[in-house]
Amino acid sequence: MRVAIGIEYAGNAFQGWQTQSHGRTVQDVVERALTQIAQEPVKLICAGRTDTGVHATMQVAHFDTDARRPLEAWVRGVNSHLPTSVAVLWAVAVDDEFHARFSAEARRYRYVLLNRRIRPGLLNGRVGWTHGPLDEEAMAAAAGCLVGKHDFTSFRAAECQAKSPVRVMHSVVVRRQGDIVLFDFHANAFLHHMIRNLVGSLVFIGKGRRPVEWMGELLAERNRTLAAPTFSPDGLYLCGVDYPPRWSLPDGGRIIAAPQLLLP
Structure with a gap:
């Protein structure tokens, strides 16, 4: 069986x-x-x-x-x-x-980023961290250009073994809850380090180091060396996989079951 x-x-x-x-x-x-x-x-x-x-x-x-x-x-x-x-x-x-x-028809990931002056203690290893203020509205605006079918070469690890860098991003949501900034990604599939590379570039924009338009420029350039460094793995969570309903998996395989402390 x-x-x-x-x-x-x-x-x-x-x-x-x-x-x-x-x-x-x-x-x-x-x-x-x-x-x-x-x-x-x-x-x-x-x-x-x-x-x-x-x-x-x-x-x-x-x-x-x-x-x-x-x-x-x-x-x-x-x-x-x-x-x-x-x-x-x-x-x-x-x-x-x-x-x-x-x-699988799609995958869902969430990046949990602690944005405060002091590094995490209780949540060490379970959240990413950056000090200094972040503009979540600018990051959300920049993330908007990622939705759709794109060549994500600029956000692909050098050792990625995928045959094609093209992926379909169904949605990207950036929102803040207190000191926590959440990045939710939903796509048909992801490249090696793709989300961590995307988050790194979005944080650059959130800190004002690059303009909102930079994200679209990175997509067009298809050059990994132009994007921000790969962000820490600590805050990255695989939150579910989408399947057709014929197999009757619980919530279609999409349950976000972690404690609300980590994933509000």
């Missing part, structure tokens, strides 16, 4: 999602826990690989198994074998046509 699972994790406890020889990745620990319940090797396929330090309130993955277990065993049973920084939230039986990556 094929099972889809929703997973949340604190990315600063792991060295990324994708399995590594040292075994200290999210994929490694979840596969080991699944293997304990299935009593056979289990291989996970996820919707989107996250880098070291990047968190997830809703990562979606699937696996195939010959083991017959109640769905609750793939949740509470698996969680009993996981470290406290990662948890399976739900499990759903799906047909063989479901693929966590290729069936």
Whole structure:
């Protein structure tokens, strides 16, 4: 049978999602826990690989198994074998046509940025941080040009392996809640470091170091060296994946399940 699972994790406890020889990745620990319940090797396929330090309130993955277990065993049973920084939230039986990556219609990310004079203590590793005032209205205006189908070469990591730099950005929302500035991105897919590079350039604009029009110019130039440096991974969260309703995933895979303290 094929099972889809929703997973949340604190990315600063792991060295990324994708399995590594040292075994200290999210994929490694979840596969080991699944293997304990299935009593056979289990291989996970996820919707989107996250880098070291990047968190997830809703990562979606699937696996195939010959083991017959109640769905609750793939949740509470698996969680009993996981470290406290990662948890399976739900499990759903799906047909063989479901693929966590290729069936996904879009992904949602949120960047949580603390904007105050003093660095974070309680939220260290869970939020980005910049001191000095930010103009969220200027950043929101600059983000508007990102919506639509564009070549995002200027915001693509040099080691990105995607065949094409073209992505469709459905929406970008920038808003402030007290000392927290939230950046919400919704697109069909993202390039390696794309969001962190976008946030870095938006912060330049928010600080008045560049005009609002600069964002559109960067898109047109298609030159990574012209954009701002890559921003910290600390505040980046994968917040869900959009799937067609035929597979009946909880909220279509889009739940934002993290505490409101971090994601107001």
